[in-house]
Amino acid sequence: MKFEKFAKKIGAHGTLAKGHGYSFLVSGNVAAVIPDFALNFYQITKADELTLLSEVFDNFDVDDLSKVAELNRAIVLEADGSSSAIRRIFQDHNGKEVSISNEAFGLLEKQDHVYTGSIELNEKTVNYLVVIKNQDVVGVIFQEII
Numbered sequence: 001m002k003f004e005k006f007a008k009k010i011g012a013h014g015t016l017a018k019g020h021g022y023s024f025l026v027s028g029n030v031a032a033v034i035p036d037f038a039l040n041f042y043q044i045t046k047a048d049e050l051t052l053l054s055e056v057f058d059n060f061d062v063d064d065l066s067k068v069a070e071l072n073r074a075i076v077l078e079a080d081g082s083s084s085a086i087r088r089i090f091q092d093h094n095g096k097e098v099s100i101s102n103e104a105f106g107l108l109e110k111q112d113h114v115y116t117g118s119i120e121l122n123e124k125t126v127n128y129l130v131v132i133k134n135q136d137v138v139g140v141i142f143q144e145i146i
């Protein structure tokens with residue numbers, strides 16, 4: 001996941017959060033793990049624990065290979081839509097699909113692996129992708145803005 005691209009894009013409009021031992025920069029539907037080289041820049045001590053992220057990682061198992069997902073297809077929501085109207089659909093080995101924005105897709109790197117997941121939030125199912133790079137969690141992309 002391209003942390004620096006994400007940080008530049010959101011500027012000062014992100015929120016700092018903690019969850020399951022990780023520190024995140026959160027904006028819209030993306031939560032990027034703050035890498036070690038940037039921890040001193042962000043005042044992590046001011047970050048609040050985000051229950052949503054803790055719940056994601058309480059349910060996450062990197063060894064559950066059935067939840068490894070691949071890009072399955074892309075759809076355009078509007079016939080004359082711009083690139084922002086494109087949704088990227090990832091599908092895991094169980095057939096579960098998670099749709100993310102084209103903008104969020106642009107943060108993924110070739111070597112990233114994604115895992116599907118879902119949690120209940122306010123009586124609603126929220127789908128997400130956990131992004132892994134070199135066996136490390138680097139972010140979470142939610143299907144919709146939380």
